[in-house]
Amino acid sequence: MATETEPVGQQIPPKPTDPPTVPRATRVKAAFAEQRKHAAARTRDWLATNDLDHLDIVEAATKKKDKKYDEKLVQQERLAGEAVARQKVAHARHDTDPGSVSKSELAALTGRAAAEEAKLETLRAKPKLPPTDREITATRAAKKAGRAAIVAGGGIASLPVLGATIEQAATGQPMLLAALGAAAGYGWYLVSRPFDAGQPAPAPNTGEQPLAAAVVNLAKDGLQPGQREFNAPPPPALTVEQLEDALRAIGEIRGEEKIQILAVPQREKDGNTTVVFDLPPRTTVAELKKKLPKLAGALGRDVSMVDVTKAGTEARASLWLTDQDAFEDTRPSPLIKAPSQLDAFKEGVPVAWNKRGITIRLAINNQSYVIAGMTRSGKGVGASNLVVGTSFDPRINLRIVAGKNNGEWDPYAKTGVASTYFKPNPERLLALLKALLADKDRRERDLGALGKSKLVGPVIEQIGGIELLVIDELATYTRPGKPLRDEILEALIELSAVAAGAGILMVLITQYPEADVIPQALAMNCGARWAMRVENATQSNAILGGGQASAGRDASKFDPPRPGFGWLVNPFAGVTDLARSFDLDEDERGEITMLLEKAAKIREKAGRLAGQWDDPIEKHLLNTTGLSSAAGGPKRDGAPGRNVLQLTPEQRMQMDACRGCLIAMNDLGRDVAQLDEMAELIGESMTADRLGELLRAAGAGSTVKVVIEGRGRVNGYRRAPITDALQFLEGA
Structure with missing residues (x-):
């Protein structure tokens, strides 16, 4: 069979050849090199903490500062607890065997316990400030150092796939890889994906649900036995948008202006919220504080639920807010639970609490007090907290002048706590004021001999203690037309102006806060002022000072009015705030008498009950009038009489x-x-x-x-x- 043959001389074209084959090893090497570049970029970004924005660092700095504060608080609680325990043990030993513990040792332990508790209270009252710029910078530096330490420690260098990048100061995402452990291959995938500098790496679980929710579901489904449920933190009580809207509504932000958030507004452990922010340059925190009632309304809260303080600069504000009114319910005096000796000169006495629930302590030094408010406003309860508290410091000589003939102040006499006590008697009040002025001269001479320009703690007892003159219902003596009004006012003004440095102070109480009752020359020398409910802004300014009502501090606008609730201004303690006095009742619960009986025991041990010591003021009154009002007079009812202490x-x-x-x-x-x-x-x-x-x-x-x-x-x-x-x- 014939076969078909190719023509002679015709060339068959060659078959096309495949492109040159690149060896597989070369391709892998090139891909790996590309991946290493991506990993290096990511790790450099990670080491520079570029994955953490400013708010992340601020939040970390805040947590670090809060942790340090909490540790300090726990330490002080331990010290205070130990001091109180030692005191109680010593007293128990003394009660069982009086000779086993000396009085000086008991006094030292009591003083130590009081000092540690005062430190604890001061620490608790200290506001938590946001981190400073320096602390924020230090936190970022610490983050960088910590990540560099991981690299230096070799924890990540041990992974072969990352070894080459260490020379470039890059380690991928070491914390993630360390957590993945055996899943190093997946970790390499995460860090080797294409990366544009400055852009955050995508989350490794982009999909139907976030990682936290996935963990919760796995735990609930039982896929990971023993896995704990992830509890997400509660949502913030205030968003940045809500804050900006509120500030814009009251005119603190205009047009395209913005605020700069420095501390994230997150809900704290106690349910409150604090946010620190910078206002626009044209305004200040002081201006914002004047609009506090309007700001509270814009935030959907009462003024007692919002607080603004300056956080360093004039335009940096710290806004605190809560969802519950701290003044809604009454609170008992802390002295009822712990009626122990106080250092009223240094640590002060507890009288009230502020909107943040922190106890306010007023110190008996350097300043006189005005407590005023209309009938049933609670000024008497506020004054009682102050005066009862001072009775627990035996170095304070209480001189009480009542404005009524009722028995409101009788317990101070019946317990012997009041060095002087009498009921309405203008002639005797004038004699008392003259006695205090004379004693002021004697005190100044004694201070000069001690080389002191004013009264200081260590010399209180050497000059005869602190004189505290309490005049209730001041208008009884100072309203126009009252007997000896001009002479009494002149003596009061002189005492308020020149006697504080010698340790002679006053507490003036009135329900008529008017200029003819408390003249400006007298009011201006009373540094601490407490304004309960009054009728109008003029009366409020008469207590707190001119212009205070226009600055937002108006005691005529309390809604609702509450007994003992008012504006408290105490410049020496840095307090200008709403405050409510502790509930202290005598008529129904007998709490004042109970506390004064405790105070009387403290004074008796110190030899400072009425009649136990040589009282120059009562001696002067006895010589001048022939009658004694020591501890309320012979019957201890506020009626002066023959000096019982001089009878045989x-x-x-x-x-x-x-x-x-x-x-x-x-x-x-x-x-x-x-x-x-x-x-x-x-x-x-x-x-x-x-x-x-x-x-x-x-x-x-x-x-x-x-x-x-x-x-x-x-x-x-x-x-x-x-x-x-x-x-x-x-x-x-």
Whole structure:
């Protein structure tokens, strides 16, 4: 069979050849080199902390600062707890065996416990400030150093795929790779993807759900036994947009202006929120504070739920807000729980709390006080917190001048806490003011001899303690037309102006905060002022100072008004804030008497109860008027009388016998009685013969014939002679 053959001389074209084959190893090497470039870019970016924006660093710095504060607080709580425990143990040993612990050791332990508790309270009251620029910079530097340390430690260099990049100071994403461990291949994929400098790397789990939610679902589905549920933090109580809208609504932001957030507004452990931001350059924090009520309204809160303070510069504001009104409920005085000796000069006494719930302590040094407000505003409770607190410092001599004849201030006399106490008496008040002015001269001489220009803590006892003059219902003495008004005002103004440095201070209480009751010359020298509810802005300014109402501090606009709630201005403590006094009740719960009885024991141990020490002020009053008002006078009711402390023991027994007879007659329901029945009712081993001796010596005379129903005509006493004898002894 013939076969077809190719023509002779015709060339068959060659088959096309494949392109030159690149060896696989070369391709892998090139791909790996490209990946290393991406990894190097990512790791350089990571080492430079470019993956963390400014707010991330601020948040980290804030957490670091808060942690340091919390650690310091825990440490101080431990120190305070140990000091209180040592004090209680020592007192328990002393009660069991009085000779086992000396009084000086007890006093030292008590002082140490009070000091540590005061430090703790001060630390708790100290506001948490946002991190400074220096602290923020240090936090970023620490982040960089920590990441560099990981590289230097070789933890990432041990991974072969990254070894070459270390020479370029790059390690990929080491924290992620370290967490992945055996999944190094997937880790290499994450860091070797294409990367544009300055752009964050995409999240490794872009898809249907975020990583946190995936972890929660895995735990709930039981795919990872023992896996804990991830609890996300609560949402912020305030967004940046909401804050800007509120500031724009009150005119603090205009046009295209923006605020710069420095501390992220996150909800704190106690449910409150703090955000630090810079205002536009044309305004200040002071201007913003004037608009605080409007800002609170724009944020949907009451003014008592919002606070603004300066955070360093004039335009840097720290905004604090809460969702609950701190003044809604009353609070008991901390002294009820812990009625211990205080250092009122240095640490102050607890009187109220502010909108952040922090206890406000007022120190008894360098300044006098004005507490004012209309009837039922709670000024009396506020004043009681201050005066009761000072009674726990035995170095303070309380001089109380009541403006009414009721028994509001009687407990201070009955417990012996009040060095001086009397009820409305302008002549005696003027004599007291002159005595204090004279004592001011003596104190200044003593301070000069000690080389001091003013009173300081270590020399308080050497010059006779601190004089605290409390005048309740000041208008009783200073309203136009009152007796001796001009003389009293002149003495008050002089004391307020020149006596504070010598340790003579005042607490002036009134429900008529008007210029003719508290003249400007007097008010300006009273540094601390507490304005409860008043009728109008003029009265508010009379207490707090001119222009305060226009600055947002107006005590006539409390809505709703609450007892003890008002504006408290105390420049020495850096306080200008809303405050509510602790609830302290005498009429129903007897809390003031209870606390004063505790204070009296402290004073008795220190030898500073009325009558235990040589009181130059009462001595001056006795010499001037012939009557004593020490501890409220002989009856301890605010009525001055003959100085009981100067009577002989026999005269005191005569007084007690007369009083006992009058009480016995009251019990018998008649104005005549026999010696034997009165002696029986008096008790305490009193006999009829001894009672007769005491009554005759007191000036009541001998028995006379009296008629008693059922007994007829018998020997006994009538009420009138016994009353006359008692009045003579008391000097009434």
